[in-house]
Amino acid sequence: MNRRLPILPLGILSAVLAAATPLALAATVDHRPLTPAQRVARIQSRLGRLEHRETLLRSKGKTQRLAKVKARVAKLQARVGKLQGN
Numbered sequence: 001m002n003r004r005l006p007i008l009p010l011g012i013l014s015a016v017l018a019a020a021t022p023l024a025l026a027a028t029v030d031h032r033p034l035t036p037a038q039r040v041a042r043i044q045s046r047l048g049r050l051e052h053r054e055t056l057l058r059s060k061g062k063t064q065r066l067a068k069v070k071a072r073v074a075k076l077q078a079r080v081g082k083l084q085g086n
Helices: 010-027 036-060 063-085
Strands: none
Touching: 036 063
């Protein structure tokens, strides 16, 4: 019994990608750049999630992952300080 999944021929796959790519690129063109206040709000939201994750990791005793999260928190706090300083 053959258990492999059927693979689309290369021509069909390239036609699907050619049709979908311009639509995906056109959808991203109209976005305005974020204001510094919006950036700060997004970073603070991410900081809140990371600090919650930090407490969960600390309670589970996951020290290696905790170190990575602490490094990320420090990096984001530095970025917020830089944005608020401008």
